[in-house]
Amino acid sequence: MRQQTHKRGRFTNKTVAIVAALALGGGGAAIIAANASAHGDKGDSGQNNTVAAKAGTIQCPDVGQKLSDVPEKARPEVDKNLAELDNQVAKAYQQMNQRQGSSDAVLSKLNDERSRTMDNIGSAMGGDNSQLQGMNDCKWQEVATQGGQQQGGQQQGGDQQGGQQGGDQQGGQQGGDQQGGDQGGDQGGDQGGEGANEVPGNAGGQAGNGPSQDDFVDITKVQPNVQQPPQAQQNGSTGTFATECGVGDPQLRNSDNVIVAPGVGNGAHHTHDYVGNDSNDAFANNQTFEQGGTSCENQEDKSTYYWPVVRAQDGKDEADANELGGGQEGNVGTILTPKSSKIEFKGNAQSKVTAMPKFLRIITGDAKAFTNGDKNANASWSCTGFEDRQLTDKYPLCPEGSSVTRTFDFQSCWDGQNTDSANHRDHVAFAGEDGSCPNGFKAIPQLVNTITYDVPANTPFAVDGFPEQLHKPITDHDDFINVMSEDLMNEAVDCINSGKQCG
Structure with a gap:
């Protein structure tokens, strides 16, 4: 590591x-x-x-x-x-x-x-x-x-608390220090007359549906838990290809989700930030994306990358305070513009990668993981300088000078036939611990998106989500539709397969 x-x-x-x-x-x-x-x-x-x-x-x-x-x-x-x-x-x-x-x-x-x-x-x-x-x-x-x-x-039982983070995070020092030890003691003692052990009559909160005090942990008290990636084999692909697409235009934000709910306004019930293609809404289709513009520096990348916004829980109204997808559905507070969004595509430890098909759709994470369980919850939270410790079901409290990070690792194996599936998951899969793809799947460039935020001091924050999901960090997710030109995708594949760092 x-x-x-x-x-x-x-x-x-x-x-x-x-x-x-x-x-x-x-x-x-x-x-x-x-x-x-x-x-x-x-x-x-x-x-x-x-x-x-x-x-x-x-x-x-x-x-x-x-x-x-x-x-x-x-x-x-x-x-x-x-x-x-x-x-x-x-x-x-x-x-x-x-x-x-x-x-x-x-x-x-x-x-x-x-x-x-x-x-x-x-x-x-x-x-x-x-x-x-x-x-x-x-x-x-x-x-x-x-x-x-x-x-x-x-x-959820043990699934949510133990789930994907495994015993190292929830069962080890994090479980002791964060849940029942130092954090609980510090918060209870520091609050004093604030009523640390009392919940207001409406269960509190700017919108009354989360996050809760228990959703935050001190990142300095989390034990390192990031596992080493599998060692690249002789036929592995070790290069990377980066694309710079900015941090999103506030004017493009909407609460649609063209992958899951095409043709349905407010299909997400929460607001997304968009980078890349500038024409993504509920009514977009492949032709719309082809004809759209892009925020990416390489104009041949018209892909759309989108994720739920993060809001400071500061008691202030945003422009969507009275709208569906916003305040009407419990998504409240000041929307934080990302400090950066790093988008790169990586290789496979076991094999060369093949080109993604145009208009391939991938969702990583699960917007309903709080009620669904953590099977598909794989987005992670951390702080700059502490990237060796990642959280799935907690928001990090970062020390002064450190930024909040969200990391999205996308599925890197494709069934070789379909650009989407009925549940938007079966056509792609994650590689195994050794980097190998399931039978019948082939390796494609793995999209990894890392987003950072400078959260105002002394201010809790929360990811937008379906109202009944209580703004839990485990519900974080990210969406991608590949609209790279064939030439650019082939360039990315060649770069990754030859072990270069490009873009």
Whole structure:
């Protein structure tokens, strides 16, 4: 592993206290309260009662990720109805959050709507409902609280806390120091009269649905956990190809997702930053991308790279404070413009890489990982100077002079035939620990995107997400559509296969 050189800064008591206070009270904690009767009563005063022992969110089977066999001609109608399922969950969550009826009534209505939409999906697929069995009912997912802090979803169990980070992060010093040791002690002591162990009546927060105090950890207390990459074999490809595309134009931000919900406005229910192609919205298609402009220095790279924005939980309104995808769905605070976005393509330890097909679509990470579990959660968070320690389900608190980083490693194996698949995952795969691709897949250049932010001092932050995902860091994700010219893609492949560093 590469040795890291960094200055180990110290967090002031003020920093920790403000982060804790904002995360719980003014920066966006939290969660929906579930009172003893589960009917969302407000009492005589009309004010929400203080959360006592349990809170949570809505958990629904993720139909989109389960569909593996959808006829090509049925996909537009299926995608439209999948987007409607997301819309139904978002509305139901909002109703619960605002106490518009009992939780039982809201869930009953949601499941009725969901059943009709599932029937529409089955009809679009020629009456084949076999892939939809057992995916109708949504449930209440408890988020256990201890002293007013979220501790993780009941249905996630050990998966979310142990999951992809493995025992080194959650079971080792991070588990001791961050969860129950130094961080908990420092925060509880520093807050003093701030009410460290109390949650405000509405479960706190600028929007009332996260993040929580428990979502942040001191990066200096995380043990190094990055594994060495597999050693390149004789036929391996060791080069890299970089493309410079800037950090995104605020005017291009939108809450669409053309891969998952083509033709559906606000299909993401959260806002994306875009670099590369300047024509990406819900209604874009391959021709749109071909004819669009690009922010990339190499004008032959019209690919689109997009990811959810990060917002400072500073209590301030953004331009989208009253819009869908923004404040109406709990995505609040000042949007932070990235300090940098490093986009590069890497090789494969076992073999040469082959060119990506034009218009190949890849999603890395899972926007619903908090309720889905961590199977597809692979985006990571860290701080500059501490790149040897990466977090999947925690936001890092960085010392002075260090920037927050998000790293997205994309799938680097392709099935050799399809530019997309019904669940947007089956046509690509991650390489194994030794770098080898699964049977039937071939190695392609691996996209790695690293984004850095200078977060204002003493300010917690959160990634945009579906409202019911509670702004958990484990839900981070990144999207890519290859629109490089054939010549440029071949140049990248030649560079990577010959062991050069280009771009």
